[in-house]
Structure formats: structure tokens, C-alpha cells
Amino acid sequence: MLSPIDEIKNRLDIVEVIGSYLKLKKAGANWRALCPFHSEKTPSFFVSPARQIWHCFGCQKGGSIFNFIMEMEGVEFGDALRILAQKTGVQLKRQPPELRTERQRLYEICELATQFFEKQIESKTGEAVKEYLLGRGINKESLKKWRIGYSPDTWGGLSDFLISKGYKKEEVEKAGLVIKSETGDNFYDRFRGRIIFPIFDLNSQVVGFSGRIFKSEDTAKYVNTPSTLLYDKSRILYGLDKAKVEIRKKDFCILVEGNTDVIMAHQADSGNAVATSGTALTTSQLKILKRYSDNLFIAFDMDIAGETATKRGIDLAQIQGFNLKVVRLPSGKDPAEIISKNKKEWERSLKAAKSILDFYFKTAFSNQDVKTAEGKKEISKILLPVIRRIPNKIVQAHWIQELAKKLEVKEESVEEELKKVKPETFDLAVELSQPQAPLPKTRREMLEERLITLILKSPQNLNLIEKNRLANFSPQVQEILIKLGKKQTPDSEFFNYLSLKAEVENEEEKEIVPEIKYCLEELQSLEIKNKLNQISKEIKEAEEEKDLKKIEKLTQEFNQLAKEIK
Template sequence: MVNEEKQIYHCFGCAKGGDVFSFVQEIESMEFREVLKILAEKAGVQLEEFKGGQQAGDNKKRILDALELATKFYETQLVKGPGKEKIMDYLHGRAINDENIQKFRLGYAPAGWDNMLKFLSQRGYSLDEIEKTGLLVKKENGAGYYDRFRDRIMFPVMDIMGKVVGYSARVAPGQDESQAKYINTPESLVYHKSKVLYGLSLAKNEIKQKNYVLLVEGNLDVIASSQAGLGNVVAVSGTALTPDQVIMLKRYSENIAMLFDMDSAGQLAAQKSADLCLQKGVNVKIVTLADGKDAADVAQKNPELLLDAVRKSTPAMEYFFEQALKKHDRNSAEGKRNIAKDVLAHVVHIESQIEKSHWIKKIAHEVDVEEKVVNDVLKTVDSNSGKLTEENLPMAEKSSNFQKRSDILRDSMLGAIMRSAKVWEEIFDKENESEWVGREALISSVLRKGKEANFSFDQMLANIGDNATIERLRKIYFNTEFGFNDGISEYDENDVRQMAQGYIGQYIKELQKERLHSIIKEIEKAERSGDKEVLKKLMGQLTELSQAIK
């Protein structure tokens, strides 16, 4: 119930109520500050306390008014202007009907260098004002401006209240394919691409009603999905999903289903977007389409197929886990390592510790290792990138502050060596008699027992009777994958060989540095005791070792 006279409301269903401010907050899912600005604008009241004061408010209004005029110009050109037929034919060919063309305010920027410049200039806007809308580009020599959008289909980008703040513009059919397919409005006083989502102003109510949002890649995907009966659809419009956008969507629902293109680029974008949602505590699902099609293609040819795919969406972590199991052999050590690697790259982003624990247990069960091993690997993964933090070397554990750097390098080196039977054998043949191998029992054991097991990691573990050593080697084997993974699932022998040789060189140099520090301490001790004979010997060793390190 709304009482206009008293300016209060009350919902008998949910027992919520309040004044005009809380009413708009509830309906529009806005912060109080945003509501205050909107209501003040409607009432013609200037809020001086907000940043920028009167001048900034006036400038913003001029830009918004200019963009509204520009949108009407583009809409008119689509219906009445020259070249309208090819654009309408294209849109109708994509199964976009006239109702949705009007709903999403699609338009056409005609060919020519100064159509918009002249249009807005004739309506009292200065060149400086028009440039601030993002509709003009300054010439390289600085002598004048030209229209940014020429012979392009115009998709207005609107803020949450439906005001046009910018554009995404697609090259018209038949144009030179070498130019950018889509270009967008640059950042401006009113347009911040990290804080807007295409279609949100039209979808927000249905998002709240259905309690989930369908996130797609492009503008046409939004329109086609909407036409297929999905009114809760928004797009990121050519940019990666941002934290601000996730927070904005959470105001309407904490459930997001992602439907990105099925090509490698689309799936990578889906993974990154899902990770961001996991960080923000959002329930995220993945929608998949067969045959590598996108939402617009499916909606055009078989709308029911699109609706069915959305209904069958899979929780993101389950999807990532299933993909890892399909991709790798869970019966081999390498396959187990890769399964853990792929899944933990997403687990690290999960906000809930309970959910993290669930997936750690599931991974441990699937790859048949102790939970502690999986948890130790997880601790080395950077929550921002899904990789090791820069300050940690590849084999560093969370407790690496208590490890010598040579120990960390040793484990990294062994992990790389054990990855490839061919490289393992080469290292054995070349280095087995080297002095540095004999200084560390674990290294000589791996090389010797690797030889006995025909350089098979699984067979070597089967030949080792000590459970503690088995778990230690498993941990080294699993952790090292994160050390040289760079978003690529498989490496050839040259990659592994280069990695192993690099670690060997670093390890030997680190042993030399440790010996150098030890000699310096011995020199200090000899100086205090006055033992000149020992001091002379140590100084010789110091000189020799310093030259070797160089």
C-alpha cells in the first residue's frame, strides 16, 4: 500500500515499509546516497554537498541531455535515414523484431564525418561539450573534430535509471572487415564502463522476480535472449566483468548464471568472471551450449533450446571439477596433479571457508591424497591470479619462512625433473656423479630410484617403502605444477627441460651462497681467536668461491 499524501508505504506481505526514500531504495535496490540524488534531481534541488557542486551537476546534465538527443537522432536515422534498409535487413536477419529494436533503442550512425557534430552544434552545444559526450574525436593535428561513430549500428548503453550514458557501436554490414567490429564510448563524466552493464535498466525488475541474472557476452546476446523470453539478461559489453559490476548485480540477486561463447576466449572469460563472483560470495552457475554456438545464434534458431540450457545450468565449481576430470587421467600421478591444479585455481577464490573445505576434501578423495597435501598446495596459490604469489618460489609452502631457499629450490628442481621421464633420465646420466647431487640425500635418492623404476613416478613410489617419503615426494610433485603453470595445461619436454635446468643452476648457486655465508662466519670466528693459519685458508676459500658465484 502506498499513501501519496503522507508519502509512506507498507507491504503487508513482507512487512516492509517506510518513507519515499526507503521505498525507492527497496524498489530500485539502490544506496541511500543514490536515491537522494535521484529524488533531488526530480524535485529540481541541487545538492551542493556532493562532489563537484553546481558546475559539475550542470555539466553532467548537459552531457546526458546531449546523449539523449543523439540517441533520438540515431533512432530516426534507422527508420528514415539513408542506408536504413541494410541495417534493418541485418537486424531482422538476426531475428530481432521491431518491438525489441524500439525497446533497446537501437539506431544507426550514418556514414559521414560530421553528422553528429552538426546536429548537436545546431542545438546549442559547444565543441568542448560534444567532445565530452564521447561522440567526437579530435583530429591528430588538433585542428578540428570528426564523428566517432560513422556507418555503425548503435546500441545505447544506459545507467540503472535508463539514461543513455554511452554507446557500443557495431560496424555496418558490408563495411571493411579490417576495422574494429565494435567500438565503444570512451570514459567520460557520465560513462564508466566498469560500472555499467548493458540491459540492466530493462532487466532489473525481472532479475528481482526470478532471483537470478543471466550474464552474457554481447549486446545482441541480450536482445536475442530477451526476445526468447529471458528478460533477466545483461551483458558486460566488451570488457571483463568487474568487482563494481558484481556488487551492482548483488543488489538485485546473489545468483548469477553465465552464458559465454563456447570458444576458448569465451570460456576463459567465463572462468575469470566466475572466479570474481566466487570472491564476492555470489552463487554462480555456468550455462553451456552445444556445437560452439552463442546465445544469439541459439535464440534465433531455437529459443526453447536456450531456455532449456539455462534451466540445466551447472554450479560453477561443479562445472570446473567435471571439466578437470574429463580432461585428465585420474589414475596417473600427472593426471591427478593436473586435476588438483585446475580445480584449486578456482577454489582459491571461494569466499566461504566451508565451501573451500568441501572442495579440498573432494579433490583429495578424487586424486587419492591426504587433505593436508591439497590444502598445502592451496596455500601457495595467489587468490588474485590463481597462481603462486610472486614472493613465493614454486615449491614454497605457507611455512616457507622457516625453509632455506636452497630447500625450496631443491624441491622445485625435483618436481620439474620428475615431470618427464626423458628429462629425468637425461639429468641422471649427466649429473648423477656431480658433487651437488651427493650433498643431499633426497636428490640422490630420486635420481637413483628413478633409474630403478625406469623413470616412472608411479613406479618409483611403489618401490619406496617409507610412507613419509612417499607423501613428501607426492607433495613436491603436486606443488611444482603450480610453479611453472602459466594458464597452459600441458608442456612439452623442452619446457620441462628448461625449467629443470634453470632450477639446477639456481640450486647450485644458492648452495654456493650458503657456503659463502658460512665461510664469512668462520672468518669472523678465526679473527676473534687470532688463528692466522685458519684465517689465511678461509680467505683463500672466500676468494675462490666469490669468483665462482660471479
């Protein structure tokens, strides 16, 4: 019987799995992409379908499909295994509770809570909720697909249920589902009498909830799960798990404001819609979106002159080089409302989406009197920062021209003022917190790797390596050389990595033999230098012991060896 790990490896194609996270492009026998783990302009991240491995030749991260999920999702091996098992339908043995990670238990709690809420909507009390949602245009399939539920208006309905399933109150609190009372000795349900929208991570596992009021009017319209081990709202976009494939296919993403907007958009063939769930776009969210497309349609109201959080998020997207378009909706209406009344109007609005610069220009000019000096100043105050943010200089020049023309001033004046606009530094800390790079390789490791990749490119040159020198190589390289000598294919992760490297690196035919010889010579002199160091140490020891005979013998050895260095 195969182990679950091997079974998962058998069933999943690494290209497909990694391709669901990154934009992969074919490169010979392999696929390449911009590395998600370090920032780069030219792709050095490779995926090998033949070997089912990935490697980044920029930051040197690499490995199997499991390592990729661990790095990408920031989880432990066990969680990566579960994520992939879920994708393949491989059954993992249920582990005893004490062995399950905290993370895993929180996932289970969220899943059970979702089932609990789903059941409520089917009950007598849930009937009115269901009717309300159907009345808003959300159809029955969507209720199922988005797992919409209802939390009963009680203080302990959910927590009693979860505790009866064997979870501790503290765990339920960590999942964000209960609140500790002020006295600290009691817990009560966070979501009471609310319509529940589960929030999914990229793998469609429930990590949090958004609860919308139902009936009672005197409390907050929305209550959301606070930050938990699973739920970090700055990294989650509502609906992305269901939209990611469609975003890649259509090569654009529609950004809406609310959960119901996403659900209705998906119902109306806009399966590429996601929502920020009421918060402003963050750098992390934008980075995740960038994996799927560079094109972003904004379908919510935006106050262009205001210093709102929403606008800052859009500015951030512009700085990150997204192509932004604005979908104009009839004033005061949100996508959900428009779609439920007339799907065609939504489609028309999408088709008529304007570039963000057009949108800014139109709005700025329509709100000010361009004939007055004061009006010109106000307009430029809005537009200059926007123009400043355009990463492409040619595009930027175009809009400088446009602004000068419309303001009826000289281009130089616009350029002069543009220089005064301070460059923005958003979330720099996030950019700087790069994941830790692996230890740098030693010179010997680099030479050995280079040697093997050259041999793999030209197996006929294996005989350049003399048999009696084998012992000087590191064990893993020895193993590869021995197998290659017997015309066998080595079976190690290290060998797979080197094979990929050999395929990816370009080498001029005539350079190969001289390069192999160079590596061999360098390795040999490294070896000799190491030995010389060793002998010097021994000489020192012998001197301390005043062992004249030994000193003489070692010195002779030293001189003999030193001659061999080329």
C-alpha cells in the same frame, strides 16, 4: 500549487524507489536492508513508509528519497530531482542552458544523439540495416525497446545536428561522440557507418553507445563510447535497467557477452539477462548486481585454465559469494544465435545449468590424464584456487573430499596443497574507498537523541522532564519537547529520524524509566561542567585584570555549582 519537489514526494513511494535498488525485507512497520553505503553483515538500513524517510543506524546516513538517489547515483540534488521527476512524469520547468549542470547537458546530448540514430534507421540508408537486424532475429518491438539506430557513414552528420541544437563542439566531445583530429583544430564523428546500441544507466537514460560495424570489414568490429562524466564502463551492465525487476523476481541473473545476446534473451522470456559488453566483470558491477540477486548464470564460453580477463571476473564473483552456475551452450554458438534458431534449445540449456564447481571439475578432468602424477598436478593446479575461493567452509570441505576421491589421493594431501594457494586480493582499493562518514555525534547529541527516543516509546514519561530545564536542551530538541507537551506531532526531519529510531530499537519496558533518568542526569552534569569551564575562564581573565572582587564572586559561584555534580 505544489512545488515539483512536493509533487514528486506525493507521487512516489519511498519503499518502491529504494526497493528498486535494494533487497528490502519487512520489519514491523518498516523495511530493512543491508546498507549500500557501508559494508555490514546484519542490516541496519531502515526505510519508513509512514514518514517517507530512510536511515542507516550503522553509518548514520539518511534522509529523504532525494538524498537516497544522490548518494546511490552519486549525483547532485538537481540530477536526483530529474531522475525522480522522470519516474513520476512530473514536468520540471526547462531551465536556461547556463543553469543546467554539465551532467544534464551531456544527458541531453546523448538523448538527442539517440533520436538522431533512431531516425537514420528509418531512412532510406537505414533500410538495409533494419533488414539485417530483422534477419538476425531481432524483432521490431526490440528495435524500439532498445532504441537501436544507425550512424550514417559521414564525418560530421551527428555533430552538425547537435551543434544546430545549440551544443558546443567541446560538449559533444565530452559526451564521447566526436574525436578531435590530430591537428587539434577539427572534430569528426566517432561513430560512422555503424549499427548503434545505446547504453542505458539504471534509470534508462542513455549514457553511451556501442557501435557495431556494418558492411565495411576493415575496421574494429565494435567502437564504444570512452569514459565520460556519464559513462563509466566498469559500473554499467548492458540491459540492467530493463532486467532489474525480472532479476529480483526470478532471483537470478543471466550474464551473457554481447548486446545482441541480451536483446535476444529478453525476446525469449529471459528478461533477467545482462551483458558486460565485452569487458570483464568488475567489483562495482558485482556490487550493483548483488542488490538484486546472489545467483548468477554464466552463458558464455570460458577458458578455465587461461588467465583471461573474463575468468578473473568470474573468480571475483565467486569471491564475493555469488552462487554461480554455468550454462553450457553448443560449442561456438552464442545465445543470440541459439535463440534465433530455436528458443527451446536456449530454455533447455538454462534448465541444465550446472554449478561452477561441477563445471570446473568436469572440464579439468576431461582435459587431463588423471592416472599420471603430472595429470593429477595439472588438475589440482586448476581446481585448488577455485576451492580456496569458496567462502563457506562446509561447502569447501565437500569439494576437498570430492577432489581427493577423484584424484585417488588422501584428503590431507589436498588440504596441505590448498594451504599453499595464496589468497587473492582483487581490487582491494575499491573495497577500501568507503564513502565519508558524517561527523561523529557529541556526547550531548547522543544523550538527547536517546532521551527523545525513550520518550517516544513511552509518552507517559514526558513529565519526567521538568519544564524549567527545557532551556538547557538544544533548540531542535526543545521544539520537539514543547510540541509533545502540547500533544502535537512535531514536523521536522530530525523528529522523523528519531521516531524511526524509536521504532527500530528494542528496549525492555522496565529499563525505560531508569534510562530516561540516567540521560537526564548525564545531560545535567554535562551542562554544569560546561558552566564550570566557562567560570574558570572568567576567573583567569579576572586574575589577569587583578579584579579581586570579581575573582571572589566567581569562585563562590564555582564552588556552589560544583556541589551540584552528582
